[in-house]
Amino acid sequence: MPDAHSSVSPILEVEAGYAEFASSRDAPVRGRRTVAWAASALAVVGVASYLVTGGGAGRAALRVEPHLGTMKGVPFGEACAQVVETHKNSGHRLSETTCVPFEMDYAALNTIDITNADLGQEVVGFGGAFTEASALVWQGLSEKNQKRFIELYFNQETGIGFSLGRVHINSCDFSVNSYSFDDVPEDFDLKYFDHSVNHDARTMIPMIKAAMEEADGRPINMLASPWSPPAWMKRGKDQKMTGSEKPGLRRDCHDVWANYFSRWIDAYKKHDVPIWGVTFQNEPENPAGWDACVYNASEMVEWVSGSLGPVLRKEQPGVKIFAFDHNKDHVVEWAEASFTDPAVSQYFDGIAFHWYTGDEFGHVAEVQHRWPDKLLLPSEATYEKYRWHAGTTLAQGDWTMGEGYAHDILGDLNNGAIGWLDWNLLLDSRGGPNHLFNDCDAAIMADVPKDELYVHPQYWFMGHFSKYIVPGSKLLRAKLSYQPEGTRTPVADVKPRPYGVCDGEFGLEATSFLRPDGQIATVVLNCGDQAITYKLRHGQYAVPGHIPGHAIQTLVYPSSIVTPGDK
Secondary structure, three states: OOOOOOOEEOOOOOOOOOOEEEEOOOOOOOOOOOOOOOOOEEEOOOOOOOEEOOOOOOOHHHOOOOOOOOOOOEEHHHOEEEEEEEEOOOOOOOEEEEEEEOEEOOOOOOEEEOOOOOEEEEOOEEEEEOOHHHHHHHHOOOHHHHHHHHHHHHOOOOOOOOOEEEEEEOOOOOOOOOOOOOOOOOOOOOOOOOOOOHHHHHOHHHHHHHHHHHOOOOOOEEEEEEOOOOHHHEOOOOOOOEEOOOOOEOHHHHHHHHHHHHHHHHHHHHOOOOOOEEEOOOOOOOOOOOEOOOOOHHHHHHHHHHHHHHHHHHHOOOOEEEEEEEEHHHHHHHHHHHHOOHHHHOOOOEEEEEOOOOOOHHHHHHHHHHOOOOEEEEEEOOOEHHHOOOOOOOOOOOHHHHHHHHHHHHHHHHOOEOEEEEEEOOEEOOOOOOOOOOOEOOOEEEEOOOOEEEEOHHHHHHHHHHOOOOOOOEEEOOEEEOOOOOOOOOHHHOOOOOOOOOOHHHOEEEEEEEOOOOEEEEEEEEOOOOOEEEEEEEOOEEEEEEEOOOEEEEEEEEOOEEOOOOO
């Protein structure tokens, strides 16, 4: 049984670029309808990098036991909501603050109401991409920091419990150079295919296997995506993996490219890395300067229904196939092409999409409404490094980027997404390496010569979902009412803005999930400057809440509360 105080594990020792928790204790709940938010005592040296691992009395809620089924009702007088908070100004980073007792319901303007909420989609998980860039940076670290990095992402207790990953088939923009596993022109029988996938066996595969080992039996579902087929399979006089004609794939290479997919999946399987799903192509609408292959929706349908789908269904049963894998602005049109005709739809398990055209949550909702049996997977999000605000440092990162991630995750989940994938898990201090200098930020970055890791705000914000909304959790379609002081533009009328922007105009945001252990996790976000007082309603009971400006909270509490005398 945990001790009576919040326990924090200093998994990052005090050293250059790091900080260590000194101690953290719960503050008492101060009176009715008020919540005391405990400030953790910090010994700060450089970057605050720390993780919550334990819990106070009655905090078994934070230990996930995913096969318990529906939990028994908790007596009203004992039920409380454990609050975990990340706050820009307090120093809280995934910090347990207090367990707020439930009380009888009361009137409130701002309410998150889970009462009789319908169940929605089931979560597969959250994670990021094992790119070649990430793997090379990881390999450049000391063994100590390699282990620390893997623990931060993939340990359920002392990290944030990532359970989803993405890897590229052949090279991508975040590779040092273009490469494939069969560069022999016109090798339609794939006689020269490298079944050892030697390039990846030296780079991404060791990193993936380290993550799998850290997960300690929890599966990490791997999604694979190609940026480009081998150069000889592409159209154009100057055949190369970078750039693309329209369309990019030679018609006479439809079958061999499908067979290449299957060979690649087999090769990874021989390295004990099973592939959970594939997308047919990364960003098919983008004739990028890096590795690319352009398709329109009808060209995708022709190739998948005629070649890739039949090959994978026969040779790789159970591997899921996702359509599109590009921006949300066109996700409905590509879903229509993929799912309308049953002869085509049989080969698509779902549709993947990126965030680079902005929120577009209405498009996600439309796809979920029209094709509720299909899986919706946000498969890539990141910020180019030029988006850093003035004053941003490598050590601290940009707080708004954590808020932007959380805003997008909330919007996608509430509209049918089964999880969420970040882009590079790790980048160097420049924001690479890659072979086109499109430098990006990442949730964890490293100064390899100094052997230092830097945890950015995106990490903490993602952890509020991945650590507590575990695989198998199901969306609760809760009702959210928000009435701030003064006037406010309704969220529906907020003008479009660049991707990953969250501010006070969105007000109080929230999502709730019923976990396999019978508990509920509710994530609450406030990107504004002012604090918001709210109520979490659960039938005839309620929890009073208060979220500071520029903060995110996760509340974990029992799904069943019983009044003394109930049978």
